[in-house]
């Protein structure tokens with residue numbers, strides 16, 4: 518009986534030895550390390566995602582990144598794909614990321630999303646422990662590398678731009694380029710062609726100079742510690758129905774599977790920063806928690822000086 522259950526587990530969860538999952542028992546991000554040793558969160562290892570809080574250092578030399586080709590319509594076509602773990606938009610060549618403290622030029626390869634469920638949020642990074650409804654990752658590979666396997670050997674081989682996605686009552690027409698096409702990639706393995714659009718139209722119009730920077734890892738196996746992370750402070754806003762298209766209309770299983778499973782909560786758990794420095798760009802507001810911090814710690818000192826001054830005047 519037990520053996521049958523165990524066998525069933527293997528079949529259900531990790532039929533593919535190089536596959537991974539999010540929500541099945543014994544096959545969630547906490548156990549990725551069993552199959553992918555580099556996903557083990559050992560002491561002093563630099564994994565992602567992290568919680569962003571006031572333990573942050575301002576770095577005035579971190580200005581806005583240069584997003585080359587993001588404001589034009591690229592030629593050819595792009596491909597939207599459900600890979601069973603996320604919805605991935607594979608973009609052609611023609612877009613490059615540099616500046617903002619990146620020491621190299623990076624080619625944009627793809628973007629993809631992480632989300633929660635109908636009643637739970639699913640961003641990977643958190644801000645003062647708050648989880649946003651979604652997170653978008655734009656993945657860029659250092660241009661000196663001929664392929665991804667070479668980039669995964671370089672401690673700064675990838676630069677990922679992370680954007681929180683929050684929900685409002687208004688439709689985001691630009692986001693519609695992706696959300697309106699989701700029904701074509703509802704099941705694992707499905708792909709659809711997308712007409713290129715300016716990637717910049719997805720991003721926040723203002724406040725692109727406000728971001729956080731740290732060195733971390735891929736948030737999916739093999740969890741390689743090769744990512745220069747840029748997490749933007751100001752979110753992208755989409756509507757409730759656009760969010761629902763991700764949380765309830767995408768499946769982690771193939772169309773002909775005996776049991777279809779919605780793809781939900783496809784985010785990795787938070788990891789400790791250990792000795793890492795998390796930097797805030799020159800224009801970042803830093804966090805509300807941080808803004809309150811100096812005041813809170815200054816208050817008792819201020820009170821003490823008033824008391825001292827008071828007693829000084831008294832003795833005079």
Ligand SMILES: *[C@@H]1O[C@H](CO)[C@@H](O)[C@H](O)[C@H]1NC(C)=O
Pocket residue numbers: 576577578579617618619794796
């Ligand atoms: C600030 O950022 C620049 C550019 O990335 C970097 O060279 C420098 O080491 C950083 N300074 C600190 C104190 O982290």
Ligand SMILES: *[C@@H]1O[C@H](CO)[C@@H](O)[C@H](O)[C@H]1NC(C)=O
Pocket residue numbers: 638646647648649650683684
């Ligand atoms: C989830 O997201 C909503 C909308 O942004 C927010 O109001 C709520 O506080 C978030 N919940 C958690 C637990 O972070």
Ligand SMILES: *[C@@H]1O[C@H](CO)[C@@H](O)[C@H](O)[C@H]1NC(C)=O
Pocket residue numbers: 663664666667
């Ligand atoms: C990737 O690039 C490296 C370095 O040039 C090369 O040695 C390797 O064979 C390439 N791998 C693949 C799968 O193309």
Ligand SMILES: *[C@@H]1O[C@H](CO)[C@@H](O)[C@H](O)[C@H]1NC(C)=O
Pocket residue numbers: 723724727751802
């Ligand atoms: C966005 O930038 C504008 C102009 O610099 C600033 O006034 C505003 O407070 C920023 N918004 C946020 C949410 O930080």
Ligand SMILES: [Zn+2]
Pocket residue numbers: 629630631654736
């Ligand atoms: Zn991601």
